[in-house]
Amino acid sequence: VKWGEDNTVQPNLAEKWTIDPAGTLYTFKLRPNVKFSNGRTLNAEDVKFSLERACDPKFASPTAGTYLTDIIGVRERLAGTAKEISGIKVVDPTTVTIQIDKTRPYFLGKLTYACAYVVAKEAVGTAGATMTKPEQMIGTGPFIFDTIDSNRLVTLKAFKEYHEGAPKVDRIERPVVLDAVTRLNMYKQGQVDLIPLERQDVKAIQADDKLKGDLKFFDRPSTWYVGLNCNLLPALKDRRVRRALAMAVDRKTIVDGILGGQNVIATSIVPPGVPGHRENVAGVPYDVAGAKALLAQAGYPGGKGLPEIELSYRDGRPDVELVAQALQQQWKEALGVNLTLQ
Template sequence: MKGRRRLGAVLAILLLVLLALIGTTCGVGAWLFSRYNGRLPGSNGTPEITVHHGGELHLFGQPPVTLDPALVEDSYSAAYVVEIFSGLVTLDRNLNVVPDLAERWDVSPDGRTYTFYLRPNTTFQDGKPVTAADFKYSLERACSPALASPAARSYLGDIVGAIDMIEGRASSISGVRVLDDHRLSITIDAPKAYFLAKLTYSTAFVVDRTNVESGANWTEHPNGTGPFRLSQHNDQQIVLEPNTHYYGTGPSLDRVTFLFSGGSPVDMYENGQLDIAYVGLDDIDRVQDPTNMLSHDLTVAPQLDVQYLAMNVNEPPFDDIKVRRAFAEAIDREKLAKVVLKDTGVAATGILPPGMPGYNTALQGLPFDPEQARKLLQESRYKDAAHLPQVVLDIAGESDAAPPTIEAIVAMLHDNLGVNVRVEQMPWDQFLTALDQRQFTLFSSGWIADYPDPQDFIDILFDSQSHDNQTGYRNPQVDQLLQQARVEQNRDARLRLYQQAEAMIVQDAPWIPLWHSRDYVLVKPYVKGAVFSAAVRPWLKDVSVDR
């Protein structure tokens, strides 16, 4: 999932703790940090948390690009959608795939057909029962050419007939069948270990047809099935309140308010306006000072993400691999992570973040080597920086100045390679649209795990046919490895295939992996039961406040 971190501002989703899973459906494994009274549990386990019902939680947020589950492609929007809507399966706090609206499922002997059994008591927020036909409608709506979902191909494309519908060759998904009101059959094109995990993405969430067809602005009053309902949505805030028809144990909170403005999140936290706050670079030093009371509320959590520069390999000058590698070797990622980011990031050598299954500690990334970078540029068909076309770096943003990381990268490319880079900014929603249309030659972005499987990074972002491959990268050997990995049932063999593909991609350099993030987060001692994950999942229903 596309993610953006604006240093000095809050990340809307507040996904705070790294998990890498052990023994899940995807065969992966995990770290789990629990937040309790501002302290991490010791080795003897997580302390039992007493739930206190009621209260309001205040968070800093960002306005969503969309609240339509089928159209979500960014982490800002997903933060709200996963609380308001739900699907057949979900991720638990350990990032295991677990039942959600489906109480169980069977898998055919050939591993291709899943039969889901819906919970008999599941309803929409207005009390109307959810049926298998509602899921079929929702999946087919997500794949309809008229809706043009930017995410449907990546997350639903394994279902037989989904691509035919997306491309307008069919009016329904042949692999989705309603067996009765409470049984849904989904057939995929081959047995794939990660398929269930893909169904945790919002393109597979159920929506109410009557609600959707009530008008273009239906997401202003969505009739979802998640633990919360949308109470308010305006330019200043989003307010969520409990869904009284939620099938499971309902939220403990009376209300969750996401504020879109109000000043520095840390200042708002100190003034009592926020209960949880992401710490930006300007405040990192003081919140880590042991003499500052804020240090007692601080949690530091690595993320399953990667921040990167990407180059369109079909456009000059990045259609020359020597230019791409020259740019990569001119950037000091260790300096970015340690100095510019003040250790809030870990320098990236590859694509997969630490903690992700398949993360390769032995991966040899492209080194920081200014001399070699200049040599590579001389060996390219451009010969030197003077003969390069104007290089424009596109980023999401609307501020007067570029973020410090971007300023540092521009300076490194100038000092180490002699390249003058012009930075252009655009609003986040416009940036996403331009990204989907492959309008950029060089851009900066990030990717946050949707689920803990390397397929979510290596395949979705670099397969030559993937919608989310925004660089135009194509390597037949990589494609072949990815095709093998999709159907490989042996976990270790599958991870090795992804590692081989990653090593080739790093050397081809369509991306320059920059860093993997660490979140620094302040949490008030009276906030109980908050366990934050490194992938998007519904977490607010488990939180309570005890003032």
């Protein structure tokens, strides 16, 4: 399955599926004559193999344990106590069933993630091996890996037998450019056709007669949040500490002052456009006095005794760094909490 443009799950390799009355048994009927990029026809055994490969403990997928553990038998496969995933059954060459542990309305959405992609068994190599060469990267998508220089450039060519029709673009070159300024300069010089634009560059582009017509805005179904690892810092296991930190974040200042008002304040984890989003959620209020009181109740008045918190953030995105720096300042000024950034 895949995400559609309307942000709903749509058929892809499976042309249709049914769910039993209990909501736990999914039966997928594969499209006929879907081709891998090596010319072989996809079958149900490929689906089973690919999911079991992603859950092979030798492969050590960083995402399979998050996205696939609803499937019965995945935990055992990840732990190395089972060679197969018991909840995945091949019924016939074009039919596969997946049994999950309980009713989960969001399960199909999880199957859109990369750890559920179907690959050709004969191409990937030995068990647990990571695909590093184009000849190993045999899938069913609209493009085929052509060349890979992981630190510089990835090129792809059109797969003419793609099941939804041959792509309209014959070739894609994807430069690996981590620095936002360099990306923008490459666009200005005509070296690339498309870039994500940093917020701080928007006004300059809007004032540029040559470039302003190229600027397109899209709502992005994503949320910026701070994840607190309670296992690394036991103090965070106290709900009062976590809530105090949340209450000390001035989201309005971050969105309007630091980010120029181009973002929307998040009051819940599910963003607009994603099923489950709720409008008019109050969320955790910005309340410095209340945050101080909670932190003191937890045994850390003025932040005293609370270990330093280390915040890791995504490199190469200036706005992410600005938000991290704002959190560092707000928590220090409001609560006396020390935050180090990396």
